[in-house]
Amino acid sequence: MDWHTFFGPIGLSIQISVAASVLVFAASLLIAWRMAKARFLGKSVLETALLLPLVLPPTVVGFVLLVVLGRRSWIGKAYESLFGGPILFTWESAVIAAAVVAFPLAYRTIKTGLQGVDPDLENAARAMGAGEWQVFRYITVPLASRSLASGYILGFCRGLGEFGATLMVAGNIPGRTQTIPTAIYVASDGGSMTMAWAWAGAMIALSFLMLLLVGRMSKD
Template identity: 50%
Template sequence: MSTVWSWEAVGFPVTLSLQIACLSSVIVFMLATLAALWMNRVHFPGQIVVETLFMLPLVLPPSVVGLILLTILGRRSWIGQFAEWLTHQPIVFSVTGAVIAAVVVAFPLVYQALKTGFALVNREVLESARSQGANELQLLWFMVFPLAWRSLVTGFVLGFARALGEFGATLMVAGNIPGKTQTLPTAIYFAVDAGNMQLAWSMTIITVLISFVLLLATSKIRGSD
């Protein structure tokens, strides 16, 4: 049985989970920002269908999301084959696969937070700035982002927290390879499955503490003046 506080048993899953959460939250934040700005400013037939697709990972079982990603990114798909030719390693059962899974499942939360924040920006203020000669980039950087900063920070934190806790899709796409793709959620699951409750509880406490701090920070941001 693994030593509770060995690097392989605890340190690696914690470090890898934080790395995946950091990288995926940055990626999903950028994607969600572009999507939210686009959906707030452009109206087209079928828009509600597109938005429903954006939100779909939020309600689908993680195993379904994982199966879809596995089919799209697997070694038999053209995307998987191209990525393997480019990087000389498959996407599945890799850290890259874990990052992609985290991005997909976190996207709806971040998108919804940002879209709501952008929608609350006063349109009359923006039109006034346009009449004074401000271009779209200036409006975005100096008005929209500052006015919606709480939603931006909240979205980023929620994306980080969701990526940190991702389990089902990650397990199917990246697997649970100790020392390679084992994250905190998968490590906890397999520790319980192996009957190593001391190891499982030690990692659970770490996860709860990190999540508590993230949610507390989000609450502070939402409640600040």
């Protein structure tokens, strides 16, 4: 077995998933904080839109991203003017694809944790003169820390296993955008079952460890 070929997609997948899960965690935390206890007209519609990538086929998500990030879109044009090339079929596009599909899972987990914080504790802090940001930072986040960590880990796992959307917007370029799922697809399609099984085993092991960590955190 060529160990460089084996570890290449694994390292790249971890890098992409870490970057995507950081973006997802930050966005999920801020949006969930606002949505957890907010009451406004159209909230259910907005929340449905936020969760939509969770149920849409990855190819549909990939097609939408293909249009949104394409060279004719304002995002694509802005990126190309700044960096001198298209955003599609780059490491950045792989991160975006992983982040989009991972967001709903992380968002739901984090929002559930924030809603579980006792509002009396938050109100007590406000009564003592704490501002909203101080309440969020020193009361809400520490009390919901396990759910926040679980949301991050689940977002990481979802990004790690993303295939359809990543393939459409980032392709399968070894050393640049070839993740474990796309490597498995190419290997199995080409008859390299030993490599396909090796990558599948690595994916199963990584995902198992992450889910085991989430399970232990929920029990402690």
